[in-house]
Amino acid sequence: MQTAGYFMAFILCxxxxxxxxxxxxxxxxxxxxxxxxxxxxxxQVKPDDEVRLDSFMQLExxxxxxxxxxxxxxxxxxxxxxxxxxIFR
Numbered sequence: 001m002q003t004a005g006y007f008m009a010f011i012l013c014x015x016x017x018x019x020x021x022x023x024x025x026x027x028x029x030x031x032x033x034x035x036x037x038x039x040x041x042x043x044q045v046k047p048d049d050e051v052r053l054d055s056f057m058q059l060e061x062x063x064x065x066x067x068x069x070x071x072x073x074x075x076x077x078x079x080x081x082x083x084x085x086x087i088f089r
Contacts, residue, residue, distance in 0.1 A: 005084025
């Protein structure tokens with residue numbers, strides 16, 4: 001039961017991240033990985049990156065990731081209450 005619960009939690013997190021990424025790309029036209037990596041590494045990965053992040057754009061990307069995590073709390077609490085996972089005990 002525990003293994004199935006952690007598998008469901010993994011699928012839930014990956015799916016939510018994919019949906020959040022799709023919504024963010026639809027709204028802004030860019031993915032939210034740029035704010036998570038240092039600028040030097042970002043230009044090593046994609047040297048011709050035309051996006052120049054200002055502080056508000058970085059805040060947008062971090063907020064999108066944090067909102068994704070905030071929306072995952074209730075389903076994880078529900079999985080914990082049903083006994084599938086044990087992360088809040």
